[in-house]
Amino acid sequence: MTGTRDTLNAFLDYTDAPVPNAASGPLAGLTLGVKDIYDVEGYPTGGGNPDRAKIHSRATGTASAIQALLDAGARFVGKTQTDELTFSMIGINAHYPAPVNSAAPQRVTGGSSSGSAAAVAGGLVDIAAGSDTNGSIRAPASFCGLLGLRTTHGRIPLDHTMPLAPSFDTFGWFARSAATYEKVAEVLLGEDGHARRLTRPVRIAELEALLYGDEERSVYANMLGTVIRHFDRQATFLALPGTPDELFDCFKKIQAFEAWQVHGPFITSDRPALGPGVKERFDYARGISEETVQAARSRRQDFQDDFSSLFDDDMVLILPTQPTAAPLKSATQPELDSYRNMALTLTSFAGLLGWPQITIPLGRVHDAPFGISLLGPAGSDRQLIGLAAEILSGT
Numbered sequence: 001m002t003g004t005r006d007t008l009n010a011f012l013d014y015t016d017a018p019v020p021n022a023a024s025g026p027l028a029g030l031t032l033g034v035k036d037i038y039d040v041e042g043y044p045t046g047g048g049n050p051d052r053a054k055i056h057s058r059a060t061g062t063a064s065a066i067q068a069l070l071d072a073g074a075r076f077v078g079k080t081q082t083d084e085l086t087f088s089m090i091g092i093n094a095h096y097p098a099p100v101n102s103a104a105p106q107r108v109t110g111g112s113s114s115g116s117a118a119a120v121a122g123g124l125v126d127i128a129a130g131s132d133t134n135g136s137i138r139a140p141a142s143f144c145g146l147l148g149l150r151t152t153h154g155r156i157p158l159d160h161t162m163p164l165a166p167s168f169d170t171f172g173w174f175a176r177s178a179a180t181y182e183k184v185a186e187v188l189l190g191e192d193g194h195a196r197r198l199t200r201p202v203r204i205a206e207l208e209a210l211l212y213g214d215e216e217r218s219v220y221a222n223m224l225g226t227v228i229r230h231f232d233r234q235a236t237f238l239a240l241p242g243t244p245d246e247l248f249d250c251f252k253k254i255q256a257f258e259a260w261q262v263h264g265p266f267i268t269s270d271r272p273a274l275g276p277g278v279k280e281r282f283d284y285a286r287g288i289s290e291e292t293v294q295a296a297r298s299r300r301q302d303f304q305d306d307f308s309s310l311f312d313d314d315m316v317l318i319l320p321t322q323p324t325a326a327p328l329k330s331a332t333q334p335e336l337d338s339y340r341n342m343a344l345t346l347t348s349f350a351g352l353l354g355w356p357q358i359t360i361p362l363g364r365v366h367d368a369p370f371g372i373s374l375l376g377p378a379g380s381d382r383q384l385i386g387l388a389a390e391i392l393s394g395t
Helices: 050-055 064-071 114-121 138-144 178-189 214-231 244-270 278-286 290-310 333-353 381-393
Strands: 031-035 075-080 127-131 147-150 171-175 200-203 315-320 357-365 368-375
Touching: 031 064, 031 114, 050 244, 064 127, 064 178, 075 114, 114 127, 114 138, 114 171, 138 147, 138 171, 138 333, 138 357, 138 368, 147 171, 147 178, 147 381, 171 178, 178 381, 200 214, 214 315, 214 357, 214 368, 214 381, 244 278, 244 290, 244 333, 290 333, 315 333, 333 368, 357 381, 368 381
Parallel strands: 031 075, 031 127, 200 315
Antiparallel strands: 127 171, 147 357, 315 368, 357 368
């Protein structure tokens, strides 16, 4: 990490290398952390595993999305922690000290973009790049009180990037303010492909049923009221074409199969010591057959078709970002695994569709941040960011 003392375990202790940035531009004066799955020339890309960091010792190029931020004037500060091989969403990597959630220090940051969220929430940087395969932007943002967008799948290129599950992987970033978030969006996203304004709020009862308990439902109802007031019309309910559990099972099989295609050769040949939870997920991934994944991919296509037929192009879905606040750091591995399954059931919805979803830091529950989300059609990313900014400015 260059120039700033890291007290939050957000950054990796790599030897500094020069990373030039433009002297002027829309991001001039803003500092940048980069999740350690994106190549930055002169730095390793470890992906949360020390053995992989040794193999991928020094990148000879920089990911184009990161280069765009540098060319817009952002100043690189360092590479940030990630959960191991990005195959987790809790924010605890067995190989490194856990990043600190400044908004709720007794709780996890969430992951896999753990260090990026910790760095922004703690004020170490203004912007931090992350990724979202199944919640790795949205969960940490909700846990740490930040804005976080899962972008439309394929909208931002992922060259020079360690993948996890390519048919779900997306680029994302964290910021504390909507103004900063919009500046980054202008650099990375250009104009939205979805032209119609999102003016009609909708809800899905089955997703709201994943909220943990009475306190979460009460806080969520207050956030929901704030969001719906912005639209000046009542939200209607849509029927979910499937059950949350069945849809998550579909997601999980595709993700696991793709993760094994990506990381299986490394795990088989180099035999890295994988941390708890991550090891078991790769053991599961190893056993997913071609027949199983083809059936899951067919189900995904059916779901996309069915939901798109229900979702008019002026609709915006309001949903919980996570079932509750971040888990406590003192939680046991079985408790964390139980939470993870419920949380990922909720976040898998946007991943299956490939649509953008932004989490807005509107609430607190159990004395910790608790976000609410807006999901829109493919290509409506910047409109979602604008809606989030308007909602925050009205609170």
